[in-house]
Amino acid sequence: MEKGQGMKTVLKCLMACSVAVVMPTWASGEGTYKAVCASCHSQAFPKAPQLGNKNQWAPLIREGQVTLTAHGYVGIRTMPPKGGKPDLTLEAFAEALIFMVNQSGGNWQTPDAKTLQAMQKEVARRQKAQAPK
Ligand code: HEC
Known part of the structure; x- marks a missing residue:
């Protein structure tokens, strides 16, 4: 009886705590941008396109959200994969990029499930293409 309740409390806490810990990084593209990018x-x-520099960002924004997010996430030339933070999720990377793009002449939104799937697919395709033969 006692044990069962203790377990329930632990589970509840686990759920609440992970939500509390995960949500801010997930939700705040600005936070990730400041911390990582x-x-x-x-x-x-x-060569890194600078926040707010519309001339530098315009051609990148034209590549489209799926392509640019995926290529940035995988890493390109001197841009490190995942912004140099190996545990950065694609979602968090996408949010940070949205923050940068929207400060630099664009108007992007949090990807819906379908868009996120397209990004994941492009990430996988790109990683495969880069893998040493
Ligand atoms: C160590 C420095 C560094 C960090 C940290 C970094 N970037 Fe970059 N990023 C670069 C450089 C340099 C380029 C330009 C690469 C080139 O074109 O040669 C770049 C380019 C990009 C591009 C354009 C990619 C393309 O297809 O041309 C995107 C998008 C991007 N960064 C997003 C991010 C995001 C989002 C973060 C944080 C999560 C981040 N970067 C963190 C250095 C960095």
Whole structure:
């Protein structure tokens, strides 16, 4: 009896706590941007498109949200995979990118399930293409 209730409390806490911990990073593209991307994307790191620079972002935005998110996530040239943070999820990366794009002349939104799936597919395709033969 006692044990059962204790277990329930633990489970409830686990659920509530993971929601509390996961939600902010998930929800806040700005937070991820500041923590992970800003060191290069607002510090004139060579070649990194800078936050708010519409000229630098316009051609990238034209590539489309699925393509640009997936290619950035996999890494491209001197842009490190996942912004250099190996445990960064695609969702969190997408949110950070939305924040940057929307500060730089674009108007992107949180991807719906279908769009996210398309991103995951493009990530997989790209990773396969890059894998050493
Ligand atoms: C260590 C520095 C560094 C960090 C950290 C970094 N970037 Fe980049 N990023 C770059 C550089 C450099 C480029 C330009 C690469 C090139 O075109 O040669 C770039 C390019 C990009 C591009 C354009 C990709 C393309 O297809 O041309 C996107 C999108 C991007 N970064 C998103 C992000 C996001 C989102 C984060 C944070 C989660 C992040 N970056 C963190 C250095 C960084």
